[in-house]
Amino acid sequence: MQDYYRIADALGYIKENREKQPSLEEIAAAVHISPFHFQRMFTDWAGVSPKKFLHYISVEYAKEILKKDGASVYDAAYETGLSSTGRLHDLFVNIEGMTPGEYKHSGKGLVIRYSLQNGLFGNYLVASTETGICNVLFYEDKPDEVEAELNQLWSNAIVIKEEDSFHKLVNSFFGNGLSIQNPLTLHLKGTPFQLKVWEALLKIPEGSLQSYSHIASGIAQPTAQRAVGTAIGQNPVGFIIPCHRVIKTVGGIGEYRWGTARKMAMIGWEAAQHVPQTP
Structure with a gap:
């Protein structure tokens, strides 16, 4: 369960460096573990790769869901x-x-x-x-x-x-x-x-x-x-x-009482459980 905190730190880093589109290596370095270990830890926790998870917490994905769920x-x-x-x-x-x-x-x-x-x-x-x-x-x-x-x-x-x-x-x-x-x-x-x-x-x-x-x-x-x-x-x-x-209506994740990183983790984790996975 403690893996969550490293994942939350990674999500915080991604949020702060969104415009730079950080690589897997850069994200792993930010939370002080190897890229291999980070990839495995993240996939074990979320059920999907970090790259796919990032799609689920993107503004574009949020807008897509909001349009679909009328x-x-x-x-x-x-x-x-x-x-x-x-x-x-x-x-x-x-x-x-x-x-x-x-x-x-x-x-x-x-x-x-x-x-x-x-x-x-x-x-x-x-x-x-x-x-x-x-x-x-x-x-x-x-x-x-x-x-x-x-x-x-x-x-x-x-x-x-x-x-x-x-x-x-x-x-x-x-x-x-x-x-x-x-x-x-x-x-x-x-x-x-x-x-x-x-x-x-x-x-x-x-x-x-x-x-x-x-x-x-x-x-x-x-x-x-x-x-x-x-x-x-x-x-x-x-x-x-x-x-x-x-x-938010515009698709932004918005603030959260218990931290934006936790909200991102919850939204992404749930999306990963419900979106059909492609090979």
Whole structure:
């Protein structure tokens, strides 16, 4: 799993040197490993070569996907409860919203358990209530910062560092090819508008991309693109609620709460699993 961080460094280098079109040798040198080792490590992680992966995170590819995935695709997508069509085909996600009192008082009366884990896209903190998962927060090398963030999000709850069955389910999800048999319940603190946006994100099939304007139209609020963008940026459950699948209308990858390199990795990895490979 630690291979992800070298891959993320490589993606960051590629992004910064995009105009120069760096070679495999230059990218490998930037992350301090041999070209042979980098090629093998990258292919083992992504399932495709670095060259093909770069195609999947290019502006041209993003524009191609956005044109192909029009309103009819979105409207025909699975109802809330089914996250995707590929490796996540059996991952059912049900959202349970907090009560108004729990939302207003930052989880007063709730007991929240959390643990620190490592998965396909690096380190993450997973937290849950007795009802379901309330947070999946990615972090780099400072767990104390993400723990402080969790405590700030749930300032009135009882927060305990202790792994529970929900955490093991998420760990299995990230560790076993992103495919699990059991339903996943999310217990989320958000406004009705935020919950509606997060539910809309669950309808975007894995390997697809949508624009902010498309999401706004999908929830029948086409003029609320800015508010939609804010709600997406406040997604409390990384990757499982796939906010990384939303990009700018012009095809740019855009920013990401947990780093642009991680978003590039997620988009490219998913595309690699769903695009037919040519010999």
